Amino acid sequence: MSHGFITAIEIDGAGGDPGAWRGPEVDPRAILTGELAVRAAQRAEAAGVDLATFADALEAPDDVPDRVSVRLDALGLAARVAPVTQRIGLLPTITVTHTEPFHVQASVATLDHISGGRAGWIAEVSTSAEAAAVIGRREPAPAAETWREARYVVDAGRRLWDSWEDDAIIRDAATGRFVDREKLHYVDFESPTFSVKGPSxxxxxxxxxxxxxxxxxxxxxxxxxxxxxxxxxxxxxxxSDQVLELRENARRSVTLAGPSVTLTSDQVVGPLVLVSAEVRPHVDGVERLASSIEEWAAVGVDGVQLRPASLELDVPLIAEQLLPVLRERGLAGSGQRGGSLRGRLGLRRPVNRYARSVR
Structure with a gap:
């Protein structure tokens, strides 16, 4: 399955610039009602942007007077945006270091249901002593330990998503059975830091x-x-070195998985790679940004994540000026295709590991 060059925007308060909320075009109250996020996502979707990502962090508010140091929860904000959009993918950031793995997968699965199959999530970790103190759940840990745990969380989440077979819901009014319990499965997942029995x-x-x-x-x-x-x-x-390393690591993972893993000729080994860059088209201009994106595409990346300095100033320029230029250069599609996010990105729908038909 193939995909075109992927475009994404990040939604983070009023924008990546800490002072973006002070602009005359911004109603600061709209940051906490979710209206800024809704407006940005709808503008991006109408222009053909593929993904909206939602930033998050666990640190407590700071005392810098001119900076927005409060934020809405990224997952909740994505759920706010889901019913008022139709095609754009929605990927909230979730810090797994201080969040129960079972709740992570259940929340992301819920977002996928309410968005009609447009959800994803960005796994993040925290090594901050400040965040650990604010939350009070555990002591801070180094990056190697927190990322090792994050990989277990990702694995457990995928197993829990498979703990229901696709046809487990039967809605049989005659017998009063809504769910076929034979099609729900224990996952019995064990890691050094947590265990999950399941099902979801x-x-x-x-x-x-x-x-x-x-x-x-x-x-x-x-x-x-x-x-x-x-x-x-x-x-x-x-x-370019990082792109090569990513794909080599992925190939190594497939090799270690053993002969049970098979790849078709049109299946890319390794993740889709997007360059993430803070952008200011209202300052730097659209043509300059388009040229940078063209240079990134030349090193073999699959797309770009644009982090607007100001949602209210930059997203309209991205939608109305940048996307048309990228289309002219063959770096953006129409973006009007619906369906699931997986389908949009050219990724296959995974087979359920617990379904009887695959045993």
């Missing part, structure tokens, strides 16, 4: 598995990204 409380998501993404910011995250289907890499001078 949420039926299998429309996509089978919502898209799992990782934002690479450390060497440990780069290694963990081999388990992801979508990866965000920072714009850097070693971009």
């Amino acid at each position: 409380i949420v039926p299998r998501p429309p996509q089978g598995h919502p898209i799992t993404a990782i934002r690479v910011s450390t060497p440990e995250a780069l290694e963990a990204a081999a388990d992801a289907e979508l990866v965000f890499l920072p714009d850097s001078g070693v971009l």
Whole structure:
């Protein structure tokens, strides 16, 4: 299955610029009602953007006077956007270090159901002593440990999504049976830090598995990204090296999985890779940004995640000016195709590992 060059925007408060909320075009109250996020997602969707990602962090509000140091929960904000959009993918950031794995998968599965199969999530970790103190659940841990645990969370989540077979809901009014219990399964997952018996409380998501993404910011995250289907890499001078390392790690994972894993000729080994860059088209201009994206595409990435400095200023420019330029250069499709996010990205729907038909 093939995909075109992928475009994504990040939604983070009023924008990536800490002072974006002060602009005359922004109603600061709209940050906490979700209206800024809704408006940005709808504009992006209408223009053909493929994904909207939602930033999140666990640190407590700081005392810098001119910065928005409060935020809405990313998963809740994505759920706010889901019913008022139709095609754009929705990927909230979830910090798994301080969140129960069972609740992570149930929440993401719920988002996939209410969005009609457009959900994913960005797995993140926290090594911050401040965040650990604010939440009070556990002591801080180094990146190697937190990313190792994150990989277990990803694995457990996929198993729990498979704990319901696709046809487990039967809605048999005559017998009063809504669910066929024979098609629910224990997962009996064990890791060094948690265990989950299952099954999930949420039926299998429309996509089978919502898209799992990782934002690479450390060497440990780069290694963990081999388990992801979508990866965000920072714009850097070693971009091409990171793309090669990601795909080599993924090939190694497939090899270690053994002969039970088979790949078809049109199946890409490794995650889809997007360059993540903060952008200011209202300052730097659209043509300059389009040229940068063209350079990134030349090193073999699959798309770009644009982090607007100001949602109200930059998203309209991305929608009305940048996307048409990218289409002219063959770097963006119409974006009007509906269906699931997996289908939009050219990813197959996973087979359920517990279904009787695959045993």
